[in-house]
Amino acid sequence: MRVLKAPSWVVPGQRRRTADQPAAAVRRVRWPVVGALLAIATLAVLVRTWQLDSFGFNSDEAVYAGQAASLAGNPRYTPHFPVFRAHPMLVQAVLSPFFRTGEADLVGRLVVAAFGVGTVLAVYPLGTRLYGRRVGLVAALLLAVMPYHATVTRQVLLDGPMLFFSTLTLYCLVRYVQRQQLLWYVATAAMLGLTMLAKETSVVLAGSVYAFLALTPAVRRPIRATFFALPVLAVVFAVHPLSQALAGRSSTGRNYLVWQLFRRPNHPPEFYLRTVPVAMGLLLVAAAVVALVWSARRWTWRETLLLSWIAVPVLFFQLWPVKGFQYLLPVAIPMVLLAGRALVAVPAPTRLRRPGWLSWPGWLRRSAGGGPVRGVRVALVAVVVLSLAVPCWKVVSPPGGTTFLAGSGGVPGGREVGRWLMANTPEGAVILTLGPSMANIVRYYGHRESYGLSVSPNPLHRNPSYVPLNNPDNRLRSNDLHYVVWDSFSAGRSEFFAQRLMILVRRYHGRVVHTEYVDQPDSSGRPVPVPVIVVYEVRP
Known part of the structure; x- marks a missing residue:
């Protein structure tokens, strides 16, 4: 009788990974990859800190920083900024030690920028788990210079830290799908709770998780495990209402809920279509669409997951009368992953595969591995990155102006x-x-x-x-x-x-x-x- 040996990457006592997991996801990280990640992180830091203190806070930044100062007991801010307002206090609690004695504009923005750089680095293992190491690196590079993400993570706003935790939520969900272990299912719930503690509107991502599980029959949906995961989610997020109740401000959340439900529209219906694709980068959006179209005949749970992560927030915030520039930031992560896949994995036309079709410069042949197809991929990645880097540089070198879009930067003067x-x-x-x-x-x-x-x-x-x-x-x-x-x-x-x-x-x-x-x-x-x-x- 023939005995089948387990692959070398299967750890004894653990469930075997699914067959469709990219091979690159289970290899050891090599030094060139570490070098590439360090270069991407350096670029992300530069983009998010260059001239960071040119302008003072805008209204939202002033509110969150004022809350952090009041939470720290700073007497100059407690008369003007109540600790409890519309949002949970996770980010404000992280910022509060820096606002204990006075203004800390630069330090506050640096803390949020650190969350932004952390998100860029977190995209790499997520992309590697989904589509392989090259897609992970390209996706991280695209996010590093995306004007939309750079703009928001240069401000003391809740959305940058929220995106960091939502990216980790997505990563834990991917690990659960691949390993089918209860630990990762519970971790997904815990990270989603932290995401909601960063900003309560991220509760819409629970709809993305539900839509993905409902639309993917191949993924095991454990009812018993849900009874473990939901209490974990509830316990983590319960920090917010419990802290309000203990402070005697239990009615605050209800007041804000009524206000949010009955607010008048602050932007026309086409606001997101007009602003967000441009802020993300039109070429990047086009590449993501190409990846989805190409995947139509070979659709897997990965595309269902990323599309659910896009569709639910877009649909919710489009229907919600109140619209904000940064509200669709969670969509940025699946967009860069899909764009990275299009630039790395979508097959090139047959004509490009013919030997001698095009004479490439020596440096491009060496960097692309010697073939015209890889050379074209390198060129396409460079074009998309350049199309993001140019407007991103304008974002980080703002000349000032007489108009202002809420959530898009500081206020001159x-x-x-x-x-x-x-x-x-x-x-x-x-x-x-x-x-x-x-x-x-x-x-x-x-x-x-x-x-x-x-x-x-x-x-x-x-x-x-x-x-x-x-x-x-x-x-x-x-x-x-x-x-x-x-x-x-x-x-x-x-x-x-x-x-x-x-x-x-x-x-x-x-x-x-x-x-x-x-x-x-x-x-x-x-x-x-x-x-x-x-x-x-x-x-x-």
Whole structure:
């Protein structure tokens, strides 16, 4: 009787890997791969730290940093930023030690940038497990220079750390599919819980996991294991509501839920289609589509998993009236994996395989392994990377501007205005701003109480943290408001309130006391200073 020996990579006592697992996923990592990963990590660090402190925080950054400072007990921020707002506190807790004594803009952004670099490195083992080592390296390289990911991970936002944990969730799920072990199934639930603790909207990824398991009959769906995994997910995420309850803020989450459900749309329906593909890179998106089309005849659980990871968030956030630039960031991971597969594995046309079809330079033959097909692949990867690197360089070298897209970068002049108000206005001065975004920046840098004129008096249409001014005329007449701040970023989004603010400025004898400018090219290309933030002193 013939005895079949187990392959050398099967560890005794462990379940054998599935037959369709890429061979590269089980080989030892070689030094050239380590060198390539170090080069990619260095590039990712450069992209995410170059001129990182050029501009001050935007509104969301100010809120999260203010929460971290309040959590650390910093007395300069506790009056202006409540610890508990709309989101869980995982990221703010990580940041809080750095905000214990004062401003820590650069350090806060470096912490988030570290999560971004970690995500780039985490893509490599994920891609290796799915499609092999080359796809993992190319996918990591694409994410390293993707403008969309670089933009978000250069800011103190929750989405960068959330993407790091969601990538680890995807990796644990892949390991479960390949090994069919309870440990990886429970690990998937635990990592998904951490992802939700980073940002609660990532709960939509639970829908991606469910869709994948429901659409993949070949993958074992253990009912008993689910009874172990779901409590782990619940216990991890329960840290958020439990901390609110112990702090006496149990109603905070409900208030934010009502506000989110009844918020008015803040962008047109085509917002994501117009902004996200460009931010990801059109060539990268095209390569991902090519990979899906090519895989149609040889579809496996891998494509089902990646497509589920794309479709569920896209569908949810498209249907949700509120849209944000960074909300679709989880989609970036399957996109770079699919694009990497297209650039590495999609067969070349037969004509390219003929010997002597094209004469290649010597350096390209050596780098591509001597064949024209590999040379074409190297060239395609270089073209796609270059198409991402050029706009990415513009992201990390921002010239400033008079318009602003929420979640896409810092606010020019915001930090300077806040510091000017702190240094040149008396303690207790109250500021009226055009909108709540500039009010958050004034609170963070100026440590002055501020109100947004555009905050709705209807509780269903405003953030529960914001206090509306039902009668700003009366507050100005009573000398309860001392300064008015106009900014071009809020004015570009709300022309009505911008006009109303200027009416109040003229009515109450507004006098310009400070202006922040950015340089904008005129018709001849010469830089011309344009005011972006103006501070008025008003009196009854």
